[in-house]
Amino acid sequence: xxxxxxGIGRRSFIKSVSIAGGxxxxxxxxxxxxxxxxxxxxxxxxxxPDEWFELNGYLKIxxxxxxxxxxxxxxxxxxxxxxxxxxxxxxxxxxxxxxxxEQAPLNTDIFTRQLAGGSQSIRQGWESLxxxxxxxxxxxxxxxxxxxEVPVSELSVENGIIQxxxxxxxxxxxxxxxxxxxxxxxxxVELKDNDKFKIIGTSRKNVDAKxxxxxxxxxxxxxxxxDMLIAMVVQPPAFGMQLKSMNAEKVKEMPGIVDVFxxxxxxxxxxxxxxxxxxxxxxxxxxxESTWQVMQAKKELKVEWDLNPELTKDIxxxxxxxxxxxxxxxxxxxxxxxxxxxxxxxxxEVVRRDGDPEKAFKNASRVIERSYTCPFLAHNCMEPMNFxxxxxxxxxxxxxxxxxxxxxxxxxxxxxxFDLENIDIQMTRMGGGFGRRLxxxxxxxxAVISQKMGKPIKLVYTREDDMTNGVYxxxxxxxxxxxxxxxxxxxxxxxxxxxxxxxxxFANRFPAGAIDNYLAESWTLESNISVGAxxxxxxxxIAGAEQSFLDELAEEMGKDxxxxxxxxxxxxxxxxxxxxNDYDASRYAGVLKLVRDKAGWGxxxxxxxxxxxxxxxxxxxxxxxxxxxxxxxxxxxxxxTCAVDCGIVVNPxxxxxxxxxxxxDGIGHAMYSQMTFEDGVPQHKNFDTYRLIRHxxxxxxxxxxxxxxxxxxTGLGEPPFPPIxxxxxxxxxxxxxxxxxxxxxxxxxxxxG
Amino acid sequence: xxxxxxxxxxxxxNVDVDPSTPMLWVLRxxxxxxxxxxxxxxxxxxxxxxHLDGNxxxxxxxxxxxxxxxxxxxxxxxxxxxxxxxxxxxxxxxxPQCGYCQAGQIMTATALLKRNPSPSDEEIEMAMNGNIxxxxxxxxxKAAIKTASDSDIA
Numbered sequence: 023x024x025x026x027x028x029g030i031g032r033r034s035f036i037k038s039v040s041i042a043g044g045x046x047x048x049x050x051x052x053x054x055x056x057x058x059x060x061x062x063x064x065x066x067x068x069x070x071p072d073e074w075f076e077l078n079g080y081l082k083i084x085x086x087x088x089x090x091x092x093x094x095x096x097x098x099x100x101x102x103x104x105x106x107x108x109x110x111x112x113x114x115x116x117x118x119x120x121x122x123x124e125q126a127p128l129n130t131d132i133f134t135r136q137l138a139g140g141s142q143s144i145r146q147g148w149e150s151l152x153x154x155x156x157x158x159x160x161x162x163x164x165x166x167x168x169x170x171e172v173p174v175s176e177l178s179v180e181n182g183i184i185q186x187x188x189x190x191x192x193x194x195x196x197x198x199x200x201x202x203x204x205x206x207x208x209x210x211v212e213l214k215d216n217d218k219f220k221i222i223g224t225s226r227k228n229v230d231a232k233x234x235x236x237x238x239x240x241x242x243x244x245x246x247x248x249d250m251l252i253a254m255v256v257q258p259p260a261f262g263m264q265l266k267s268m269n270a271e272k273v274k275e276m277p278g279i280v281d282v283f284x285x286x287x288x289x290x291x292x293x294x295x296x297x298x299x300x301x302x303x304x305x306x307x308x309x310x311e312s313t314w315q316v317m318q319a320k321k322e323l324k325v326e327w328d329l330n331p332e333l334t335k336d337i338x339x340x341x342x343x344x345x346x347x348x349x350x351x352x353x354x355x356x357x358x359x360x361x362x363x364x365x366x367x368x369x370x371e372v373v374r375r376d377g378d379p380e381k382a383f384k385n386a387s388r389v390i391e392r393s394y395t396c397p398f399l400a401h402n403c404m405e406p407m408n409f410x411x412x413x414x415x416x417x418x419x420x421x422x423x424x425x426x427x428x429x430x431x432x433x434x435x436x437x438x439x440f441d442l443e444n445i446d447i448q449m450t451r452m453g454g455g456f457g458r459r460l461x462x463x464x465x466x467x468x469a470v471i472s473q474k475m476g477k478p479i480k481l482v483y484t485r486e487d488d489m490t491n492g493v494y495x496x497x498x499x500x501x502x503x504x505x506x507x508x509x510x511x512x513x514x515x516x517x518x519x520x521x522x523x524x525x526x527x528f529a530n531r532f533p534a535g536a537i538d539n540y541l542a543e544s545w546t547l548e549s550n551i552s553v554g555a556x557x558x559x560x561x562x563x564i565a566g567a568e569q570s571f572l573d574e575l576a577e578e579m580g581k582d583x584x585x586x587x588x589x590x591x592x593x594x595x596x597x598x599x600x601x602x603n604d605y606d607a608s609r610y611a612g613v614l615k616l617v618r619d620k621a622g623w624g625x626x627x628x629x630x631x632x633x634x635x636x637x638x639x640x641x642x643x644x645x646x647x648x649x650x651x652x653x654x655x656x657x658x659x660x661x662x663t664c665a666v667d668c669g670i671v672v673n674p675x676x677x678x679x680x681x682x683x684x685x686x687d688g689i690g691h692a693m694y695s696q697m698t699f700e701d702g703v704p705q706h707k708n709f710d711t712y713r714l715i716r717h718x719x720x721x722x723x724x725x726x727x728x729x730x731x732x733x734x735x736t737g738l739g740e741p742p743f744p745p746i747x748x749x750x751x752x753x754x755x756x757x758x759x760x761x762x763x764x765x766x767x768x769x770x771x772x773x774x775g
Numbered sequence: 776x777x778x779x780x781x782x783x784x785x786x787x788x789n790v791d792v793d794p795s796t797p798m799l800w801v802l803r804x805x806x807x808x809x810x811x812x813x814x815x816x817x818x819x820x821x822x823x824x825x826h827l828d829g830n831x832x833x834x835x836x837x838x839x840x841x842x843x844x845x846x847x848x849x850x851x852x853x854x855x856x857x858x859x860x861x862x863x864x865x866x867x868x869x870x871p872q873c874g875y876c877q878a879g880q881i882m883t884a885t886a887l888l889k890r891n892p893s894p895s896d897e898e899i900e901m902a903m904n905g906n907i908x909x910x911x912x913x914x915x916x917k918a919a920i921k922t923a924s925d926s927d928i929a
Contacts, residue, residue, distance in 0.1 A: 235850075239809050246809070312804045312805070317816075318793075404812070404907065404909045454909050709817070710817060714909065717913050718904050721914065
């Protein structure tokens, strides 16, 4: 048993009466009870208690033993709304069937890091969630011991029932909760040993599943209130342009239209948060009674645009030598490609150098050089950006989907000048995140619009607004070089990586540390196209490129691709080169060996083309083997085998779902998706031309295995996504005899044969 | 604006809207049936799928003026309490991640199973190909449809 200081701070246990939303929104009664039952059970209505007792900010216990656990972090589909409360319930020792889960609102007094990003929710919440449960359990035990006048050490607890075996007495949490709420918060609590876990490590159904499959209101777009108006924005048609003038008179007369005006979301003098990324600050706004009416009015609005001098000056990539008009700043994808290939590496800076790479290349018998690219990507959350705002004279109520509520609150504080305590942000379940909702400009826009209208409004982006608004995954380019000596030994390795406008390089990750002479260089090119984190930022390109290159290198060296990686990892483990190597070579090798065994590497039928890949990011290790066959000139992905080391798996079936989804997502983006530009205009505006992976293209089978090592949990939302892109490329090579270097691999529907 | 009397989930409803208004927005804005989702507005993603006389149809491309006396079923009308065989199969396989597209997936799957109670893998893929799941739950969707196969779907 681990003793642990309850270091989450006394302020975590202040009475938080404001935790309930208070019926602000029709259809979103945050206190409405929902039973976290197993979905296959017959539904038995959970009796709600007459009185609740709050033991700390994470949970309250009803007089009948029902426990409400607040899930602190934003839910974007990564299932933390189920798995975070599971961790609290574990240490509380309560029957999961007696638990009601509620999404907590933003409350920085109680919770730390209420953010969905970096695959860190479980990893960074692990200790505080356990502590919240253990502290409450301790308070309940103390109260029971006091009532029975026995030492706490003589008590045991199971499923919310406290027992004193010596006197054959027992009492439920509900009966002792009132007394427990008066107990002083312990300075120190004991956490369970891993082998005592009853909830962690067992599969529990998504607590919102029933609402999802019955179409109940859950998402930001579902928010409604009687006097609410619908607002939409009209943004410039191209990156590098801005609003010049607008003729709104005709549109104001259209049915249902209440007002048409312009806003400046981020005035020049406003101090921005990192999350305030927005390509377009000045927007035309149409406000009306219904979504369809506003959509129609938007089409009729006459807006003039001109070049934005702020965004089109000093853009380094606009060089005349490459045939670009340096006065316009309206970028095109074909220029991006040539810039990255021809200009990028000339701006390189050395990030890491081990040994003497220049000498290794000079003395090499053979040098293998390959370049890889990927395009910009739109996040394309299925639920387009939206937010509800009700800004009155002295208060801002905001409700909707945002991954960074704490930073959004600061932005609203700065934009509207309201004190933080007068800004109330609540999170809905989100129809996808993938990093897009880290950038809450839409929340600020909603607040500004509501303030101007003096009314509650819901800002809604159309799909086209959402897809053409930016905050894209950057475009990247990497060149790899390998030096081989006369005996076919790898003597030097050179990675030169960059992008528009950031570099994807992780200089200290594998294969750094495994090669004597190693050189990593990085460069960037500027752009006025707004970018942001996209599921596994930077890894989501560099992993696939690196794993494709290693595959080709293994072939050139006549080695088995898995054994080649294992040999390098063995070197990194026993005799690492350089310092700051950012991976554990044993755990890396562990997932490769596990996937090799589970997939039966080398035992596949001759019909199957296999690709392997492995990568480390967000503190976790993932290896994948992808089985491909070809039918009617189309690639069929028969199976993907995944081995994952993310430490303790809190909710195994949900974790499998996440690995399956990350795998499908990675295949889709490697094969089909891209955002391109012509004169600054996004060339894909909706799903008719922006290709996302669909049912027929998904793997037929995804077989997921977790390494069991009892290590505290690490990331899972992102790690399965980057490596699969390498496995796709390597399997495509086996299937077609052709190497694939440029994503998306399937630019046309059929490219095989 | 015009008044329309339409049959939704077995109930007659009166709505006063512009005749061009797609059923998607009639359901969501005017009738507060928000289970039917907006995803693309151009019939490319399937999030807004409803049933029109039992057939799966994209409600974003269905103006209210064309509905007339045809019967509309939405995700809310599939069952009283989530006990429709397809919904139960979805719960059994714990299909959703973000969950946003799933109502549309369920409506397409239900229409498929009505006309073809035991579809092959390929038939499932073909029928479901118009419904995008950005989270990538396709393998679970297929498994859930197979579980719901041969059940009595009214």
